[in-house]
Amino acid sequence: MMQHTLTPRRWLILVAVMLGASIGDTLLSTGMKHIGPVSLNHLSALFFALKNAWIIAGIVVLLGFMACYMTALSWADITFVLPATAFGNVIVTVLSRFWLHEQVSLSRWLGVALIVIGVGFVANGPSRTETVETAAKVEALP
Amino acid sequence: MNPDTLHTWVTIFVVVLTATAGDILIAGGMRKLGDLDDIRAASGLFGAIKAVLSSSMFLLGITCMALSFFSLLYALSGADLSLIAPATASLTFITTAAAAKFFLKENVDSRRWIAALFVCAGVALLAK
Numbered sequence: 001m002m003q004h005t006l007t008p009r010r011w012l013i014l015v016a017v018m019l020g021a022s023i024g025d026t027l028l029s030t031g032m033k034h035i036g037p038v039s040l041n042h043l044s045a046l047f048f049a050l051k052n053a054w055i056i057a058g059i060v061v062l063l064g065f066m067a068c069y070m071t072a073l074s075w076a077d078i079t080f081v082l083p084a085t086a087f088g089n090v091i092v093t094v095l096s097r098f099w100l101h102e103q104v105s106l107s108r109w110l111g112v113a114l115i116v117i118g119v120g121f122v123a124n125g126p127s128r129t130e131t132v133e134t135a136a137k138v139e140a141l142p
Numbered sequence: 143m144n145p146d147t148l149h150t151w152v153t154i155f156v157v158v159l160t161a162t163a164g165d166i167l168i169a170g171g172m173r174k175l176g177d178l179d180d181i182r183a184a185s186g187l188f189g190a191i192k193a194v195l196s197s198s199m200f201l202l203g204i205t206c207m208a209l210s211f212f213s214l215l216y217a218l219s220g221a222d223l224s225l226i227a228p229a230t231a232s233l234t235f236i237t238t239a240a241a242a243k244f245f246l247k248e249n250v251d252s253r254r255w256i257a258a259l260f261v262c263a264g265v266a267l268l269a270k
Contacts, residue, residue: 021231028215029223038219046212055215066207070194073169074178077248086235086261089228096224104224111267115232118260121253 010075013068014084020065022091026099027058033100086119150225151269153217157230160210162237166245167203173246174199229268232261 006014031054032038038045049055072081093112096102175181175193182190194200217226236258243250 022227025214025218025227026223029218029226032215032218035219038216043212043216046215049215049219062211070168070172071178073172074175077242085231089231092227092231093224096222096227100223102222102224105270107267107270108224108228111264111270112228114264114267115228115261116264118257118264119232119235121257121260 010072013072014081016068017065017072017081017084018088019091020061020068020088021085022088022095024058024062024065025092026095027054027061029096029100031055031058086116089115147269150217150221153213153220154226154229154233157210157213157217157226158233158237160206160213161230161234162241164203164206164210165234165238166241167199167206169242170246171197171200171203225268229265232265236261 031049031052034054035045035049035052038049050059069081069085072084089112093104093109097104172178172194175197178190178194181193185193214226214230217230239250239254239258242248
């Protein structure tokens with residue numbers, strides 16, 4: 001049974017959580033592809049990566065994501081918020097394929113589908129948004 | 143498993159481990175604080191920011207997140223986004239669910255564990 005305890009503003013924050021991580025990661029990936037492979041002996045290259053415009057854009061988007069994510073965590077269980085990021089996997093795969101032009105194999109698409117279905121199981125699950133009383137009411141229903 | 147693949151998965155593992163520690167510490171810190179919307183209503187935006195930044199659990203969590211971020215950059219420099227992003231995000235989901243049960247005493251019911259199984263199968267397919 002679905003509990004409509006989330007306000008539109010909270011749904012909006014969950015949508016931002018979903019999109020933010022995907023777009024942020026794609027920007028980071030673009031930046032790192034520009035920089036090229038970093039070797040374990042030259043990890044300092046990772047700090048210089050912070051000067052790259054793509055990486056900076058990615059960080060800005062991910063900071064926005066973090067702000068929404070932390071707000072969501074203050075009113076919901078972490079296992080309830082994480083499914084929102086799971087659908088982001090589909091978005092990131094689409095972005096990898098059509099923006100970064102990566103080869104995405106059929107099994108990789110299937111893997112993403114399984115992950116989203118799996119996480120979909122918990123999307124309506126118990127969360128901090130339901131109080132002990134409403135949980136007791138749900139259990140009392142036939 | 144060839145050395146490159148092993149290297150990629152070790153990197154993914156490091157990203158997942160640090161991200162999980164960060165998630166749990168931040169969630170624990172926020173839980174101690176209470177509903178941020180209420181705090182903001184009571185003491186304004188700066189009051190809310192001050193409350194968050196004065197939590198040591200939160201700061202430790204942020205440190206873990208920073209480590210995770212650089213590991214992610216490292217991972218992305220050597221492998222496809224379409225492998226790294228879903229694999230790190232979904233494995234973090236599983237380890238966080240497990241850690242949430244043990245450290246935060248969240249109620250992880252059987253549905254969430256079934257979800258974790260699906261996610262594992264999905265990640266196995268990603269690697270192919």
